[in-house]
Amino acid sequence: MPASPRTARVINDRLALDHLLREGPLTAARLKELTGLSRPTVADLVDRLTGAGLIRIVGESGADRRGPNARLYGLVAERAHLAALDVRTSGLALVVTDLLGTPLAEARLPIDGALGTVPAVERAVSLLDATLAEVGVDELQSVCVGAPGLVDPATGELRDSTGLPGWHRRLVRALQGHRSARVLVENETNLAAVAERRHGAAQDHDTFVLLWLGHGVGAAVVLDGTLRRGTGGGAGEIGFLPVPLTSSLPSATDCGGGFHSLAGAAAVHELARRHGIPVTRARDDADGREEPASATAVRAAFEAGTAGELFLDELADRVALGAAAVAAVLDPGCVVLAGETGEAGGEALAARVGKRLAALSPLRTDVRPTRLGGTAVLTGALLTAQEDARDAVFPAAS
Template identity: 65%
Template sequence: MIWEDPGMPASPSTARAINDRLALRLLQQEGPLTAGQLKQLTGLSRPTVADLVERLTAAGLVSVVGESGEQRRGPNARLYGIVADRAQLAALDVRTESVSVVVSDLLGAELARASLPIADDTGTGPAVEQAVTLVERTAKEAGAERLHTVGIGAPGLIDPASGELRDSSGLPAWHRRLVAALQERLPARVLVENETNLAALAEQRDGAARDRDTFVLLWLGHGTGAAVVLDGALRRGASGGTGEIGFLPVPGTRTLPSATDCEGGFHSLAGAAAVAALAAEHGLAAESAAHEPHAAALVRAAVAAPGDSGPVRFLDALADRLAIGAASVIAVLDPGCVVLGGEVGQAGGDALATRVEERLRRMSPLPTEVRASTLGGGAVLRGALLTARDGAQDELFAAPGSAAGRDLL
């Protein structure tokens, strides 16, 4: 580790903080490790590793969780792991008609999960109260007396300057009120991000884009959206609106979108209602699962019946539509990879992804791989949890032993 080099302009306290953070990140990524394994992975000296283990243990971030089977019993065999219950986290997926929540420990292990439908005619105040109560009840069920960080995925634009959910036409008023209510009722830091951006984060960490640092996620659920990841960084745009592909003017619609309504844009071709109407034109029907867009069930049924002419024609027609929106994105960004996300993208699987890729190959000179989501609609909740975990770990791991580290719980 270069911070042991006396020629580097780092104070002892800075070097210790960086070494501690490095060790904690390794424990988070690799799981429990012995002091010898930490020495090998970090390149630090044995005394330095011994000191940092002592500091992290005293700060309540690390503890002995067992002994290595490959070593003799004794101090050298002790396995050190992050204290998972050092902090509890919550993640929310806020949809127009429902809220889902998961509570986890500091390492992301799920402790409790719940969801709640919220009817269209529910007033703003009652809707907010139902959602906040759901979070509090789920946290109590998980044994989390005090949540450290809450990550929220919501439709709409996130102000890049303030990090707050902006007013958006067509979205329930309780969405914005919910964030403020959680901040008031919970002794926790609340982080808000656009749902499609969180889905892209989840697909990159745990899903279809694990090997890509540049890609576009095309969200296909109740609505449409896109998330752009370039060189490993999520791009939000000047106003936080990168990826509002539902407003993209496309051929095949009867009108043009406006500043307040995406009707006539790509949403009119690929939104859930449009997909369901397209399926009806081809004589398709299917039973939907709970909390799943009917469009996803229709696509899944078509994929399961590839020998019938109706389902084949439906998938071909849907691929034609998706390729129109994807081609526009590719022409501007050249991402090299497009992930068909959301419930519909996951339902379409390789059958739909292959069709879209074939059409893009004919439409664009830029080579682009098309992949189906492996996380589907669950990507938003997973991305919100990853965001909460990263935020909590950044704060907890920043300076173990400092006042910030001591006073978090």
């Protein structure tokens, strides 16, 4: 059954708006090329979207062009405002942007572990309010919170997890409806994968796995361009993966004895100590949050000569075990090493892991270091908020 004229208009409008969001200002002629629509149809939708306050003329394509097609049309960026939060155990970072994702203000807040749940939530919400006031924004269309832990795919809520601060869950609840915002929450590793696919190391792969190596370990699975969360939100809980080289097996409540026991921050720090790598103290990252001792150890290893080389080799042996399990089950073709430890190891660690993985698995798997590093979670949260706002602001066919 053919679409009604009204439905066809809505579909065409949405198609044009999507191109403008992803590619920036475009001429009517370029919109015609991208959408495959006729010149009169494009002219009609440009007039309609301009009248609706969704797009406007933002410039011209060049002095050699003449007529209406030389005009550049762009989205009205201030039509909606977004916020993205990267929430960790020791604090948070946030950014406020317009609909196009242009940063308007950023802020960071360290939170002492001894601070109670209610004061921690109050400080986080106050920081958001102060940041919005700084740029004169009163309402938010969408907010995305990236946090460690499992997110229930049925309810969209962050699950209560042993070892994670209680203020994480309370913060998500406190933000619901705050400043009129719609709030989404997603696991930090999943958001890092979203960012690496759009702007980072996996731009050329529709299927890949991101291994998060930080305080804990985890994985994000992207298959055929879709992020896979699993029925209970636990896809990628690779810390519980039983592996050799451990003295016990993990349980339903404890990942000790699993891959976490080989590649988690504490295990990597202990490995460095055994190799004589000097790790004096964990340093603060760019957001003022404490870097895992594992990342500090990896950085120190690059200055430790032979001992550092041996440490990196053994660390690569360990990481390759997790990567080999992932490759055997999913055959992703690409594994991205992310998280603080993956970022610290960079290309040197990725090359070592890739060499060992090739010896363990018959499946060809490219191992790459993160390209976005510490910005990956916040970038992924912003992309998710932007996608949600697009669905709310742009016309939809009924």
